[in-house]
Amino acid sequence: MNNKTNSATVAPGQFTIYHIEERRSERVIWLLEELGLPYTLSFKPGDLMGSIQLARDAHQMAMVPVFTDGDIAIVESGAILDYIMARYSNGQLSVPASSVDFPKYIQWLHFAEGSAASRIILDFLLRSALPEGTEPSFIVARNLGGARRVSTVAENALTDSPYFGGAAFSAADIMMVFPMKLAFSWGLEASEFPHIARWLEAVQKRPAYQRAVAAGSPNGPLPSQPQINRKLFAK
Numbered sequence: 019m020n021n022k023t024n025s026a027t028v029a030p031g032q033f034t035i036y037h038i039e040e041r042r043s044e045r046v047i048w049l050l051e052e053l054g055l056p057y058t059l060s061f062k063p064g065d066l067m068g069s070i071q072l073a074r075d076a077h078q079m080a081m082v083p084v085f086t087d088g089d090i091a092i093v094e095s096g097a098i099l100d101y102i103m104a105r106y107s108n109g110q111l112s113v114p115a116s117s118v119d120f121p122k123y124i125q126w127l128h129f130a131e132g133s134a135a136s137r138i139i140l141d142f143l144l145r146s147a148l149p150e151g152t153e154p155s156f157i158v159a160r161n162l163g164g165a166r167r168v169s170t171v172a173e174n175a176l177t178d179s180p181y182f183g184g185a186a187f188s189a190a191d192i193m194m195v196f197p198m199k200l201a202f203s204w205g206l207e208a209s210e211f212p213h214i215a216r217w218l219e220a221v222q223k224r225p226a227y228q229r230a231v232a233a234g235s236p237n238g239p240l241p242s243q244p245q246i247n248r249k250l251f252a253k
């Protein structure tokens with residue numbers, strides 16, 4: 019654990035995940051645990067800036083996840099999941115283009131970062147920055163409520179489907195957990211989104227998820243940060 023990769027000498031198929039506890043890099047750990055593929059984690063438990071520095075040494079973007087496979091270093095968690103599945107999963111955890119579930123799968127695989135995470139985080143930042151009692155401008159008002167909007171679409175998708183990718187658990191679910199947990203942690207009520215709550219509980223019970231959390235958060239859950247208003251999305 020926590021080895022730095024010497025990219026000049028590592029053979030393809032030897033994976034390193036640059037990680038920060040409870041962040042998007044957990045997706046990559048989870049996928050590799052589901053697939054039973056070995057990996058090395060590079061991070062400094064409890065040291066956010068130390069972990070970012072390790073990521074910066076691996077990729078100029080200096081964010082996590084960075085994924086290295088031999089000499090290859092790539093960023094973007096969705097692209098990393100696609101890369102791993104395309105090269106190493108033999109079809110596991112993806113949905114073939116010929117399946118009736120393919121449109122759902124491909125939409126949610128990309129929605130997770132493209133719309134869900136980005137709108138939830140923007141909503142949170144706008145609410146955090148808006149002084150109390152201030153009337154938001156038109157453009158700010160248009161973007162407030164993004165968390166509820168994307169969560170409502172996700173909730174509706176799960177009314178007739180156990181998983182985001184349709185009938186079976188897939189990489190689309192691995193991608194969607196991060197933004198949905200974020201929305202709940204910032205105040206969206208599970209009672210208002212019962213299908214998401216049911217799905218979150220089910221997928222987080224998976225043994226591979228449990229192993230990913232144990233590996234990625236060896237000191238247990240991060241302490242809560244009192245400076246973050248965790249109820250910003252409450253009605």
Ligand SMILES: N[C@@H](CCC(=O)N[C@@H](CS)C(=O)NCC(=O)O)C(=O)O
Nearest residue numbers: 041042080081082083094095096131
């Ligand atoms: N869309 C990217 C987002 C990556 C991202 O923003 N990662 C965060 C942690 S979850 C990060 O590294 N933040 C540190 C920074 O940007 O300085 C992905 O899905 O990989």
